Amino acid sequence: MDFVPTPDKLIPDLTPAQEIVLLARTLWREGYRDHLAGHITYNLGDGTLLCNPWLLTWREIRPRDILRITLDGEVVEGQWPVPLGIPLHLELHRARPDVRVAVHNHPDFGTIWADMREMPPVYDQSSSLGGGGDLVLIDEYDGAVNNTESARKAVEALGAGELALLAGHGVFILGTTIRAAHQRAVALEQRCRNAWMVRAAGGRPDSALPQWWLERMARSDGNGFHGFWEAGVRAELAAEPDLLDD
Amino acid sequence: MDFVPTPDKLIPDLTPAQEIVLLARTLWREGYRDHLAGHITYNLGDGTLLCNPWLLTWREIRPRDILRITLDGEVVEGQWPVPLGIPLHLELHRARPDVRVAVHNHPDFGTIWADMREMPPVYDQSSSLGGGGDLVLIDEYDGAVNNTESARKAVEALGAGELALLAGHGVFILGTTIRAAHQRAVALEQRCRNAWMVRAAGGRPDSALPQWWLERMARSDGNGFHGFWEAGVRAELAAEPDLLDD
Amino acid sequence: MDFVPTPDKLIPDLTPAQEIVLLARTLWREGYRDHLAGHITYNLGDGTLLCNPWLLTWREIRPRDILRITLDGEVVEGQWPVPLGIPLHLELHRARPDVRVAVHNHPDFGTIWADMREMPPVYDQSSSLGGGGDLVLIDEYDGAVNNTESARKAVEALGAGELALLAGHGVFILGTTIRAAHQRAVALEQRCRNAWMVRAAGGRPDSALPQWWLERMARSDGNGFHGFWEAGVRAELAAEPDLLDD
C-alpha cells in the first residue's frame, strides 16, 4: 500500500482491529516494548471486547491476530489464547462500561516512576496532552494482575481515574477511543521521561506550567488533537506497507 | 538521485522549500522529534513566509508540502493548513524583519533545560558553535504559543535575542539563513545534552572554555562553518535518495 | 525462511546449535554486546559441551560456527578456536553437572552494578522473572577469568548460585535450558537497568514488591514462561530470514 496523505484524508480507513494493531506498534516505538507484556482491549459494547493475542509481541501482531472475547475472557473469534493479564481489563470493563479502550504495559520511563512510587511532575506542554485527570498511584502489589482478586482491588483503587501507575509493575491508561488512548499513552511516557531527566539532574520539583493550564489540560478527553494519532499511523504504514492487508 | 560530492560541489543546488525540508529532517535526527510539534519559517522579504505544513511530521514532509503564507498567517500557496503554533512566528517576523529563518520545537535535551528553567553551561567547543548571543530564558507561560497575545509577550521577552528556551515548552532559534539556523539548533542541543550529562554526574558548574572564547563564539552569525550544513544534507539524501524530486 | 507462527507452533524446530546462535543474537539486542566478549556453553551430558566460537561476535555467528569441545576445552568439532575465557565455564561444568547452560558477558547495565559492587534491587515484575535464587556478588578480581585458578575461585564463590555479578567484569548466568538462560539474562538486565534508573534519580532503595512475591519468583526454574523465548527467536529470524540455513 502506498498511501499518500492529503488534508482531507490523513490515513486510510481503519477497522477497530487494524487500530489496535497500529496502536500497539506505534506505542512499541514510544517505549511500550517490554517483550510479551501489554494488553489493549476495545469494548464493542455488545458484551464482547477486542484484544491483542497472547504469545505475540506488540511489534509483530497483525490485524488477523486480534481476538474477540467475552467479558469473562472466553475467545469468540480468533486463533490465539487470551493474554494472561486480561483479568485486570475484564474487571475494568465490567465496572466501567463508559470506558471503550484500556491499555496496560511496562513502558521504559513509566515503569521507573511506578518503581519509585512517586508522581512525575508535568513539566511541559507535551507532557500535559491528552487529559485523563489526575494520575493515580495504585500502590498495592498483590501479585501480578492476572488473578481476579488482585485485578478487582486495582480497579477499585483506580476509582474514576483514567491514568494510573501500578507500583512495581507498569501503567494503565483508559480512553473513549483508540485515538485518546494513544494520545494519553504518548504523553504519559513523555511526562515520565522528562520528569526523570529533571530529577536525575537535580532540577526543581515544581513545574513551569501554571495550575490553571494543568487543570484545563487534565480535563481533555484525549480526542481533540487532530492529526496526532494519524502521524503515528503513517509512520507504521511506512515501516511495513502491507500491514493492513490482513 | 545519486549525488557524489566534490570539494567544489558538496550538495546539489537547493530551493528554499527543499532547504526547509532538509532542515526539518536533519534536525529530527538531532533530537527535534516531538511528534507533530515544530515549525520553521523562512521570510521571503516580500510580505510572505515559507513554512512547514500542519498535520505532517518533520520526518515525513517533502518539498511539495511546504506552504507560502502571509504575515497574517493566510495560505498563499500549498494544500495544507498552517501550523497551530504559527502566531509566535508571525509576531516575530513582523517585529524583526532582519530575521530570515525561525525554528521552534521541543528537542530531547533543550526541553529538559526549559523544564528546569536553568541555563545550560557551554562546556565545550561543539556546544559553542553557531553564535546567536546569549541564550534567553522566557519564563512566562501564558498557555501555548498559538494565541497572539502570548506570542507577542514571548517575542517581547526575547528582545534582540536569537536563541531562547521557552520555559515548560521548548526552544526558539533564529538565523539569517537555513544554514545558520541549522548550526545553532545542532549546537544548542549538544550544549543542552552535554550540560545535562555533567549535571547528572554532579560535575562542576564552570566551563573549561575561557570567557574571551565564549564571547567570540557568541558573536558568530552562524554562517561561517563551511561544510557543516552540507554534511547534514547529504545524510538525508543518502537516507531518501528521491527526496528532492518533489 | 518465511515462518508464520501459530499457537501450536510458535517457532521452527531448533537444534541446540541453532538455539545457541539465537540466544547470542537476541541477547546482543538486550544489551549483551561488548564486542568479542561473551561465551555460552551447553552441556551435552556426554563429556562434551557446545559453545560459541572465539573471534566472532554474538551478532554475527551462525549455526555452522558452533563448536563442540571436551570438558578440558579441546575442540572436537568445529573450525574455530575456543573462547579465551572458557576456563570459567569448564570449571563450572565440571563442578556442577546439573547445570546445562552457562552464559557470561558484559551487558550494558549488569556491568555497571558489577562495577559498583552493589546489589540492584528488584523493583518490578519484569525484573523478577526467571528465578535463579539470590544474585551473588563475586568480588574477587584475580585477573580475567581466562586462567584456571581464578576461574576455580569464581566457581567456588558462586556456590550453588545461578546468577552472579563478577565485580569489575560482568555477569554469569546459569540454567537448565537455553530458554531458562534467556529468561534470566533478560530479567537480570532489566533489573539492573531499572534499578540504575531509580538510583540515578535518587529514588527509594526499597522495592514495591513484597517479600513473599520475591521469594516465590526467585524459586522459578526459568522454564515456565511459555512464549517468551519464542518471541525473541522470531525477532531474530525476521531480521535475518536465512539464519537457520547453516
Add this chain to the structure above:
Amino acid sequence: MDFVPTPDKLIPDLTPAQEIVLLARTLWREGYRDHLAGHITYNLGDGTLLCNPWLLTWREIRPRDILRITLDGEVVEGQWPVPLGIPLHLELHRARPDVRVAVHNHPDFGTIWADMREMPPVYDQSSSLGGGGDLVLIDEYDGAVNNTESARKAVEALGAGELALLAGHGVFILGTTIRAAHQRAVALEQRCRNAWMVRAAGGRPDSALPQWWLERMARSDGNGFHGFWEAGVRAELAAEPDLLDD
C-alpha cells in the same frame, strides 16, 4: 563483496587508506560521531601522512577520499582539503616520530569527562583494554587546536602520553597501528561511559580492579587482542559491502 571469515583469514587484506576508512566508520558507531569533527593521521615514515579529508564525515568517507599530506600540511595526493584541526597532528608527528597513528574526536562520553575535567576511573576489564599508559588531562584551552601555537602547547602537555582528554573539547589517542588506535579508542569510550554511569548513580569512586592489574594493562601496546579490530571491520563491511571498492 561477500567476505566469509575463516580462522586463518578474519578480514580481507587492507591498504592503509582502507584501514583509515574502516577505523573512522567503526568509531562512529562507538560514539565518535560529532558531525564533521575528527581527524585520523597515519605516519608513512617518509615525511608524509595519510589523513581523512575535511568536509566529509567519518560515516561517509571512502578509500578514494583519503589524503596524503606533508608534515607541513600540504596535500600531496587527494582531492579534498586538509582538516582545519590538523595542526595538532602535525605538531605531534613532528615531535614524536615513534607514533604511527593519531586520532582526535569528540566522542559521546569522552567529551563529558573532558568537560568535567576529571579522570574517569577504570572500573572494569573492558575499560582497561589497549594500554596507552596514564590518561592525561590537558587542561589549557587556548582556542581550538587549529592554530599552531595552541597545538604545540597541547603536544608539550601530553609529554610521552598516548591517551588524553582535551578539556572542554574531546580526546586524543595515539598508537603504533590502526589496530592499536582502535582498541584504545573503544576502551576509552567504554571507560568514560561506565564511569559516567557509576557516577550518575552515586557509586563508589574506587575500582574493583587491583592496582597490579591496572598497571599491567596500562603497559599494553594495544596490538595484542587478535580479532578485536577484525570484528569491527567485518561489521562495517556487512553494513556497506562495496566499501573497499574505492
